[in-house]
Amino acid sequence: MLSNVRPFVWRSSDMAQRVAVPDGANKKTSRVRVAVRLRPYMDNQDEKDLGPCVRGLDSQNLEIINWRNATETVKYHFDAFHGEQTTQQEVFLSSVKPILPHILKGQNASVFAYGPTGAGKTHTMMGSSDQPGVIPRAVGEVFKLVKAKDEDEGWDYSIGMSYLEIYNEKVLDLLSPSSQDLPIREDKDKNILIPGLTLTTISSFSEFDKHFVPASLNRTTASTKLNQRSSRSHAVLLIKVVRTQRVLPHRQLTGKLYLIDLAGSEDNRRTGNQGIRLKESGAINLSLFTLSKVVDSLNSGTAVRVPYRDSKLTRLLQDSLGGSAHSVMITNIAPEYKYYFDTFNALNFASKSKLIVNKPFTCETVAVLPVKRAKEDHKAGVSGTEPPKKRHKGDRKTEQDGSSPCADFHSPSEPSVMDRLVALEKLMMNCQDKDKLSMLSVAQSRKEIQELKEKHREFESKAMLFSRLAGEKSSAKPEPAFSNNNAPLQRKQSNATNAKKQQAVVQPLQVSQFQPLQQLAVVKKQSVCVKKERKISDPVEVSIQALTAVLSLTQLQNCKHQIQADVAGKHPECHGKVNTTGATIVSKEPSSIHAMPLYSPCHCDLMELSCYFNIEIYCGTCGMDVNIMPAPALQPGKDQPSLLDQEDTLSSQAPISVPCPPLGDEPVIHSSSSPVSTQPPRSKSKGELVIVINEKLKNSNGIHPTSTESTSPVICSPPRRQHSISYPHHNKSRKGSRASSIGYTAFSPRPSISRHSSIATNPPLDRTKIKDYLFLSVLACFCPVWPINIVGFVYSIMSKNSLEQGNLDGAVRLGRVAKMLSLVSLVGGTIIIIACIVNLAINVKT
Numbered sequence: 001m002l003s004n005v006r007p008f009v010w011r012s013s014d015m016a017q018r019v020a021v022p023d024g025a026n027k028k029t030s031r032v033r034v035a036v037r038l039r040p041y042m043d044n045q046d047e048k049d050l051g052p053c054v055r056g057l058d059s060q061n062l063e064i065i066n067w068r069n070a071t072e073t074v075k076y077h078f079d080a081f082h083g084e085q086t087t088q089q090e091v092f093l094s095s096v097k098p099i100l101p102h103i104l105k106g107q108n109a110s111v112f113a114y115g116p117t118g119a120g121k122t123h124t125m126m127g128s129s130d131q132p133g134v135i136p137r138a139v140g141e142v143f144k145l146v147k148a149k150d151e152d153e154g155w156d157y158s159i160g161m162s163y164l165e166i167y168n169e170k171v172l173d174l175l176s177p178s179s180q181d182l183p184i185r186e187d188k189d190k191n192i193l194i195p196g197l198t199l200t201t202i203s204s205f206s207e208f209d210k211h212f213v214p215a216s217l218n219r220t221t222a223s224t225k226l227n228q229r230s231s232r233s234h235a236v237l238l239i240k241v242v243r244t245q246r247v248l249p250h251r252q253l254t255g256k257l258y259l260i261d262l263a264g265s266e267d268n269r270r271t272g273n274q275g276i277r278l279k280e281s282g283a284i285n286l287s288l289f290t291l292s293k294v295v296d297s298l299n300s301g302t303a304v305r306v307p308y309r310d311s312k313l314t315r316l317l318q319d320s321l322g323g324s325a326h327s328v329m330i331t332n333i334a335p336e337y338k339y340y341f342d343t344f345n346a347l348n349f350a351s352k353s354k355l356i357v358n359k360p361f362t363c364e365t366v367a368v369l370p371v372k373r374a375k376e377d378h379k380a381g382v383s384g385t386e387p388p389k390k391r392h393k394g395d396r397k398t399e400q401d402g403s404s405p406c407a408d409f410h411s412p413s414e415p416s417v418m419d420r421l422v423a424l425e426k427l428m429m430n431c432q433d434k435d436k437l438s439m440l441s442v443a444q445s446r447k448e449i450q451e452l453k454e455k456h457r458e459f460e461s462k463a464m465l466f467s468r469l470a471g472e473k474s475s476a477k478p479e480p481a482f483s484n485n486n487a488p489l490q491r492k493q494s495n496a497t498n499a500k501k502q503q504a505v506v507q508p509l510q511v512s513q514f515q516p517l518q519q520l521a522v523v524k525k526q527s528v529c530v531k532k533e534r535k536i537s538d539p540v541e542v543s544i545q546a547l548t549a550v551l552s553l554t555q556l557q558n559c560k561h562q563i564q565a566d567v568a569g570k571h572p573e574c575h576g577k578v579n580t581t582g583a584t585i586v587s588k589e590p591s592s593i594h595a596m597p598l599y600s601p602c603h604c605d606l607m608e609l610s611c612y613f614n615i616e617i618y619c620g621t622c623g624m625d626v627n628i629m630p631a632p633a634l635q636p637g638k639d640q641p642s643l644l645d646q647e648d649t650l651s652s653q654a655p656i657s658v659p660c661p662p663l664g665d666e667p668v669i670h671s672s673s674s675p676v677s678t679q680p681p682r683s684k685s686k687g688e689l690v691i692v693i694n695e696k697l698k699n700s701n702g703i704h705p706t707s708t709e710s711t712s713p714v715i716c717s718p719p720r721r722q723h724s725i726s727y728p729h730h731n732k733s734r735k736g737s738r739a740s741s742i743g744y745t746a747f748s749p750r751p752s753i754s755r756h757s758s759i760a761t762n763p764p765l766d767r768t769k770i771k772d773y774l775f776l777s778v779l780a781c782f783c784p785v786w787p788i789n790i791v792g793f794v795y796s797i798m799s800k801n802s803l804e805q806g807n808l809d810g811a812v813r814l815g816r817v818a819k820m821l822s823l824v825s826l827v828g829g830t831i832i833i834i835a836c837i838v839n840l841a842i843n844v845k846t
């Protein structure tokens, strides 16, 4: 048992500070480490006993027979290769153990097993009682590390565990099983969180085992032709280690370890899946396909949007892929020939994945005390855990003397300023009816708000100054109290307001996270004030899932977005903070906006949009869901506030309701310099409210019509279906049979070309272009190259028909052929006519 493990208390109101921490030798990035594990050859798996198709060369290299030429092999190099004889212990020691110490430093780490079904992922991650896998070993190691740290006093540790599965695109809690699909949220610091997920405190390995073993039995498994006990879901175990300093300033480091056993990609011609198994398989393959798209877009370096949100799995792995974690991917492969293409694809995927670079950083949480509480806490002495005592007159003096360069920041007036500011803003924001406030009181209140804000800004700049001083002072110490003198967090570099806010919370008066919630009330209010200040001047971000362009400001202002979220009773701390008007619409292509009823005057309202999209609104701070209420629309032209008045309108909650712009208005397409950015670049400061609009319109295959285009393969193309494979020891070639029995799997590097090409996955297209081809082909019919131009004409007709039938993808492709043939006809026809004229002229001459 760990003596110093304390009950786990998670407070959404705690302020998190993230500090970029160099990884290794002054590197601020960490590549995803990829290990490959080859399962032993199982005779019963290979009906024809063809022998292995893949073998290891050394501890980092392996080779697989080249399907194009049986006399060749394709070689791969990885961070580690674990051969058939490698034990569970060896896999753990070489690939997983090295990343675990990062968790205690407040960084995130993740280990995930990837590979085709039956290749040994569950064996690697879970293992068995006699051969425990990565999960039990890693948890045991975390406890060992904590125990070792136990010796160096001054820190308390709490370890919590959560366990979930993603089954059929539903996030299900395995510790408290129910059929409720839990939402995945992202807080303002880009932490992925799952409100409602059980977090159980564990103080020893046996306690972990007590929860983990029965929870694992809750995971959905079933028998398929390829695996007797095949995982039908992705299982994610989260181990959260919170390290809290016992003495002031009570620094708190939170590290998370994700241990993920992915479900295997499945070729359903071989698994024999039908009915529910087929549906599960579809969900598994689709999520793995999205994972491959995420990896592709991270590698491409130019992708504006990484499609993390396209599946629950990638949303959850956002931290681990191109995110903030130290990640290890164990790719499991099987040696039998019947797995050849699965293995080949898995190796290609693994090769791509090792190019991904993460940016780990320390997640440090500091709770800011109200002055009164802080003083009491400070007075409580070194333990910092004693209950607060009576306030003494000399407290303030003690605090200032107490080597606190920021002490001045806590002038007695400061909390009251904050309180007043919050109260006023809350009053303004909560006021649903404009008439409730007389014009006079509104003007007075605004004036007062402005004054208070100025005061607050003054305090902030003071705090910044003092924190800088504190940073300089502490940099001389071996372990600085706050690591803000390190490079700033990558994601926050561009956000001046956030930087300010970070600085503002670096105060000497802090409490441990275990204090009662009420005592953090002022902390929360303070954070609210800073954010509110931004929100009033900035429109709240509305991102439309799978679309990535930004409308012009005029369009934004002209658009009737009236969002009123009611959180009263659900989450009191957020009450009054989520009413907002005005939005940034994010969309992928200009044409997609026209194609969707987003900007037609009658569909601009979010309530109406909900007919077309799944709209999620949640608090960006805590991830809590909020409800949408219909807003009363104002009469166009009558109640319209002028655009210049928008700020006022926002603060007084009057809805903007003006006619929407004509459809011809072109949105401004944004471009992002950051390849991994999922946020629109225009949203310089993000409000607290996050609104996600997921497209409801899916085709029969459940694929979003706006899936991204194909991404170019990094290592090599996957094999084509109709191809022969030679088997070296049989010295003969089996034309087509094997290849044709194995189609592209979900993680094929060319998925959108091959597998999904027939599905209308593209965003809505510009129809006018397709009509042009018809005109062109008609023109080409006059050229004397009739077979070609007639075919072009036929294609253009087919394209038009496809368009009318709603098959936009097909329409474009047919249109392209029509265009090409028509152009060839025109050019060819012109040449022929010129040749004839020249010939005629020569003949006439002679």
Ligand SMILES: Nc1ncnc2c1ncn2[C@@H]1O[C@H](COP(=O)(O)OP(=O)(O)OP(=O)(O)O)[C@@H](O)[C@H]1O
Binding pocket: 038, 039, 040, 084, 115, 116, 117, 118, 119, 120, 121, 122, 123, 124, 227, 229, 230, 231, 232, 262, 263, 264, 265, 332
């Ligand atoms: N390294 C190994 N040594 C011995 N047996 C193994 C090894 N790897 C896998 N196996 C065995 O192979 C079989 C399939 O493994 P496992 O269930 O772990 O596959 P999987 O990749 O998790 O499949 P699925 O994705 O369908 O869940 C199991 O019987 C397992 O015991």
